[in-house]
Every structure is written in C-alpha cells, then in structure tokens.
Amino acid sequence: MKNLLEDIEEILLMGPGPSCVPPEVYKALSRKTLGHLDPYFLDIMEELKEMLRRIMNTRNNLTFPISGTGSAGMEAAFVNLVEPGDSVLIIKNGVFGMRMEDVAGRLGAKVDVLEFTWGTPVDLEAVEKKIRQESYRIVAVVHAETSTGVRNPVTEIGTILKGSDSIYLVDTVTSLGGLEIRMDDWNIDVLYSGTQKCLSCPPGLAPLSFSEKAMAKLNGRKTKVPNWYLDLTLIANYWGQNRVYHHTAPVNMLYGLYQALRVIFEEGPEKVFQRHRENHLALIKGLEKLGLKMLVDEPYRLPMLNAVCVPDGVDELSVRRRLRSEFKIEIGGGLGPLAGKIWRIGLMGHTARIENVTRLLMALQEALQESKKVA
Ligand SMILES: Cc1ncc(COP(=O)(O)O)c(C=O)c1O
Known part of the structure; x- marks a missing residue:
C-alpha cells in the first residue's frame, strides 16, 4: 500500500490556521x-x-x-x-x-x-x-x-x-x-x-x-x-x-x-508584532490595487486575519480551489452568515512574510482574471 505521507505537498498556509511551521x-x-x-x-x-x-x-x-x-x-x-x-x-x-x-x-x-x-x-x-x-x-x-x-x-x-x-x-x-x-x-x-x-x-x-x-x-x-x-x-x-x-x-x-x-x-516579540503589522499593510495595499474591499473598517482590523469581500460575479470557492491546486496556496472562506461572501487570508506567525504576501497577490490576480473570464 502506498504511503500517502510521501506525497504531501508543500502548501503555503495563508488561511485562518494552521500557519506555516518554521x-x-x-x-x-x-x-x-x-x-x-x-x-x-x-x-x-x-x-x-x-x-x-x-x-x-x-x-x-x-x-x-x-x-x-x-x-x-x-x-x-x-x-x-x-x-x-x-x-x-x-x-x-x-x-x-x-x-x-x-x-x-x-x-x-x-x-x-x-x-x-x-x-x-x-x-x-x-x-x-x-x-x-x-x-x-x-x-x-x-x-x-x-x-x-x-x-x-x-x-x-x-x-x-x-x-x-x-x-x-x-x-x-x-x-x-x-x-x-x-x-x-x-x-x-x-x-x-x-x-x-x-x-x-x-x-x-x-x-x-x-x-x-x-x-x-x-x-x-x-x-x-x-x-x-x-x-x-x-x-x-x-x-x-x-x-x-x-x-x-x-x-x-x-x-x-x-x-x-x-x-x-530570538526574533523579539516587538519585532514579530511589527512584522505582522507591516505585512498586513502590504497585503491590504495590494488587495486594494486589485480592486478588492475589506470587510472590516480600518481601526478594527486584525493584522493576522484579513477578511476580504468577494466581488459580485466571482465564485468564491472556485478562486480558492484554483489557488490551492495551481498556486499551492491555502486561504479560507467565510463561516456562518459570511460563507461565500468573504475570503479569509491569514498572515500568522511564520507565514507573515513579504514574499508570501507577494506570491499570494500575484496568484490572486490570475485567479480573479480567470474567474471573470468563466463568468
Ligand atoms: C478565536 C478562536 N477560538 C477558538 C478556536 C478553536 O480552536 P481549535 O480549532 O484549535 O480547536 C479557533 C480556531 O480557529 C479560533 O480562531
């Protein structure tokens, strides 16, 4: 019997947890x-x-x-x-x-x-x-x-x-x-x-x-x-x-x-918190450039969990699936009354790095373009 553990892919964990492990x-x-x-x-x-x-x-x-x-x-x-x-x-x-x-x-x-x-x-x-x-x-x-x-x-x-x-x-x-x-x-x-x-x-x-x-x-x-x-x-x-x-x-x-x-x-808690804040701001900037809106008003936003509104006409699940299958990135969907309406992008701990923010923004841009073509 094949050992399934041998085929576990490296997925960039940018959902609501678990996050990347150093x-x-x-x-x-x-x-x-x-x-x-x-x-x-x-x-x-x-x-x-x-x-x-x-x-x-x-x-x-x-x-x-x-x-x-x-x-x-x-x-x-x-x-x-x-x-x-x-x-x-x-x-x-x-x-x-x-x-x-x-x-x-x-x-x-x-x-x-x-x-x-x-x-x-x-x-x-x-x-x-x-x-x-x-x-x-x-x-x-x-x-x-x-x-x-x-x-x-x-x-x-x-x-x-x-x-x-x-x-x-x-x-x-x-x-x-x-x-x-x-x-x-x-x-x-x-x-x-x-x-x-x-x-x-x-x-x-x-x-x-x-x-x-x-x-x-x-x-x-x-x-x-x-x-x-x-x-x-x-x-x-x-x-x-x-x-x-x-x-x-x-x-x-x-x-x-x-x-x-x-x-x-070793990094220092203050620097770790600052890294979360900076990457959160870089992510928001990139999302806004893609024309996306945040669910939460600015003063109340969490740096480690970014709730992004799914634009009209875009299929929430198909974008997430494409990110996972093609770009090897996991993000989360909404829960309860927000199911289908938001994506949840995590920047938690080791995941909160600029290279991950950049990689996600590029992948999301492509996935959104594709989803608009399909619609
Ligand atoms: C705020 C909060 N509380 C509790 C939990 C439950 O934790 P777990 O899923 O590890 O049992 C979670 C999980 O996402 C959470 O985000």
Missing part, C-alpha cells in the same frame, strides 16, 4: 521522545511555562498548555469555572463567541449574550451598560475573532471590569504571538490560546493561564469539575511541583511549542 519547530517535533516524568523533560516543562508567562505578560503560577487544540483551551476555561446557575455574559460578534455561548450553556450557566454585527467590533458603551445593569460571575470575549477579522477591545473591557467581582475570560487563540497581550495589566483572569496560529506550531496544544482570582473561584467550587480530563485541580498536580501523573503529556508536541516560543523570543 524548520526549527519541525526539527524539535522529531527529537527523541522522553518519558513524561523524565527529569530532563521536567526541565523543558519549566522553561516552557516561563516562556508562556512571558508571551502572555503574566506572573500567574497556573500557566501551561492543555493537551488539545484551542477548543480544549476554551472548554477547560469554562468547565473549571462554571457551576450550574452561574451568570455568564458572552460578548459575541462571530463564530468563536457563538462557540463560547454553546460551551457555557452546556455547563448549566445562565448565559446572557451581548451580540454585535459580524464584521464590526464590540461597542464599549453597550458593554459598560450591560455590566452596570447586572453583575456576572464571568464575562467572556474573543480578542481576535477569526471568523470575521475583527479585533475586539479587550484592554478597554478589562478597564471597565476592573474592581468588579466578575472573572474576565479572553480567547487569544488567534492573537497570541501576533499582537501584544498583557494579561496582568489588562485585568484578564483567564486566557487561552492555540498553537497553530501566530505561534507557528502545528495544532495540538492550548496554552492557558488562570489568575489568583480565577483560582479562588475554582478552589471554592461546591461541585466537582464535571470533566475529568480537563480538571485543572488534577492537571496542576502534574505541571506543578508534585509531578503526579494525570495523563501522558504529548511530549513531542511540547518540544514543538518550546521551540516555537524560542523562535519568537
């Missing part, structure tokens, strides 16, 4: 597997936790990667905090806010949703009004809404919540590693991410951090955390000093994340 990270993934309680591996874990604290700008003790993708991070955040009847406010303007609503609802939370039009940012006045009207146990928002390309004002929401009893929960799956995040300064209590976006590691881990306030809520639960695998009181015994076996850590994935973070710190 060679150093591939190399790290293929290092020799150690036991998950091996003393040398424990040293790697300690450094990994410290690098995560640095990229999140937090001193939180409970900071480590959950075994699982970004959704496992989301699930871990809610499942550890929500007890039946807890009031939760979800600030929603896209698919991932919608997913939060579903996750919190399944846990028996009393979920309240403040929804904004997809493609527009969260309105701070409305948030402030809502939070003053009712006190919530948890207030949750997505920083970088990958489904629309909107950057939500997480710093300002943190300022509104300062001094309140609410636990502030932020999804940074798409933003961590591409935008500055200051967890402690922004009063964020719970933050989770994913490895396959701006951290430029394959999918499989969800960095997570809990503040003291979030830990107090977890430790004060009247009921057990209803999910054994994601119960942080158990997992913390492995990632903390006790080193008690919980589940077999995905050792090689953790090597990958360790190396991916080293790559970011």
Whole structure:
C-alpha cells in the first residue's frame, strides 16, 4: 500500500490556521521522545511555562498548555469555572463567541449574550451598560475573532471590569504571538490560546493561564469539575511541583511549542508584532490595487486575519480551489452568515512574510482574471 505521507505537498498556509511551521519547530517535533516524568523533560516543562508567562505578560503560577487544540483551551476555561446557575455574559460578534455561548450553556450557566454585527467590533458603551445593569460571575470575549477579522477591545473591557467581582475570560487563540497581550495589566483572569496560529506550531496544544482570582473561584467550587480530563485541580498536580501523573503529556508536541516560543523570543516579540503589522499593510495595499474591499473598517482590523469581500460575479470557492491546486496556496472562506461572501487570508506567525504576501497577490490576480473570464 502506498504511503500517502510521501506525497504531501508543500502548501503555503495563508488561511485562518494552521500557519506555516518554521524548520526549527519541525526539527524539535522529531527529537527523541522522553518519558513524561523524565527529569530532563521536567526541565523543558519549566522553561516552557516561563516562556508562556512571558508571551502572555503574566506572573500567574497556573500557566501551561492543555493537551488539545484551542477548543480544549476554551472548554477547560469554562468547565473549571462554571457551576450550574452561574451568570455568564458572552460578548459575541462571530463564530468563536457563538462557540463560547454553546460551551457555557452546556455547563448549566445562565448565559446572557451581548451580540454585535459580524464584521464590526464590540461597542464599549453597550458593554459598560450591560455590566452596570447586572453583575456576572464571568464575562467572556474573543480578542481576535477569526471568523470575521475583527479585533475586539479587550484592554478597554478589562478597564471597565476592573474592581468588579466578575472573572474576565479572553480567547487569544488567534492573537497570541501576533499582537501584544498583557494579561496582568489588562485585568484578564483567564486566557487561552492555540498553537497553530501566530505561534507557528502545528495544532495540538492550548496554552492557558488562570489568575489568583480565577483560582479562588475554582478552589471554592461546591461541585466537582464535571470533566475529568480537563480538571485543572488534577492537571496542576502534574505541571506543578508534585509531578503526579494525570495523563501522558504529548511530549513531542511540547518540544514543538518550546521551540516555537524560542523562535519568537530570538526574533523579539516587538519585532514579530511589527512584522505582522507591516505585512498586513502590504497585503491590504495590494488587495486594494486589485480592486478588492475589506470587510472590516480600518481601526478594527486584525493584522493576522484579513477578511476580504468577494466581488459580485466571482465564485468564491472556485478562486480558492484554483489557488490551492495551481498556486499551492491555502486561504479560507467565510463561516456562518459570511460563507461565500468573504475570503479569509491569514498572515500568522511564520507565514507573515513579504514574499508570501507577494506570491499570494500575484496568484490572486490570475485567479480573479480567470474567474471573470468563466463568468
Ligand atoms: C478565536 C478562536 N477560538 C477558538 C478556536 C478553536 O480552536 P481549535 O480549532 O484549535 O480547536 C479557533 C480556531 O480557529 C479560533 O480562531
């Protein structure tokens, strides 16, 4: 039987994730597997936790990667905090806010949703009004809404919540590693991410951090955390000093994340964020030259996820298929109400380079011309 792995092509990953993985990270993934309680591996874990604290700008003790993708991070955040009847406010303007609503609802939370039009940012006045009207146990928002390309004002929401009893929960799956995040300064209590976006590691881990306030809520639960695998009181015994076996850590994935973070710190986070911004601006300029329009107004655009409106008369899917088959480039389509209406172009982590921007713009120009001829 033919080995399918031998024929995997090199595709330029310019969709909503996964992003391109640098060679150093591939190399790290293929290092020799150690036991998950091996003393040398424990040293790697300690450094990994410290690098995560640095990229999140937090001193939180409970900071480590959950075994699982970004959704496992989301699930871990809610499942550890929500007890039946807890009031939760979800600030929603896209698919991932919608997913939060579903996750919190399944846990028996009393979920309240403040929804904004997809493609527009969260309105701070409305948030402030809502939070003053009712006190919530948890207030949750997505920083970088990958489904629309909107950057939500997480710093300002943190300022509104300062001094309140609410636990502030932020999804940074798409933003961590591409935008500055200051967890402690922004009063964020719970933050989770994913490895396959701006951290430029394959999918499989969800960095997570809990503040003291979030830990107090977890430790004060009247009921057990209803999910054994994601119960942080158990997992913390492995990632903390006790080193008690919980589940077999995905050792090689953790090597990958360790190396991916080293790559970011070697370049310097500020330079990495600047590279994201510059390439985003170069992409927008090129798209505008092609006559394309962006979905999101300028001040709210994410550098790492660019939502482009599909022009009238152009078949969204056929352009994407052509990019993939002929030019070996992957971009994403729209989700939910934006399906068929937008393309989502990712400039995440290692992908955010000018040569990739240029290659995509040339390919897109040809694919658009072809699609107009067909129409
Ligand atoms: C903002 C956001 N949150 C959560 C997720 C879920 O992550 P995963 O697909 O890795 O489970 C994603 C994935 O695209 C995302 O973009």
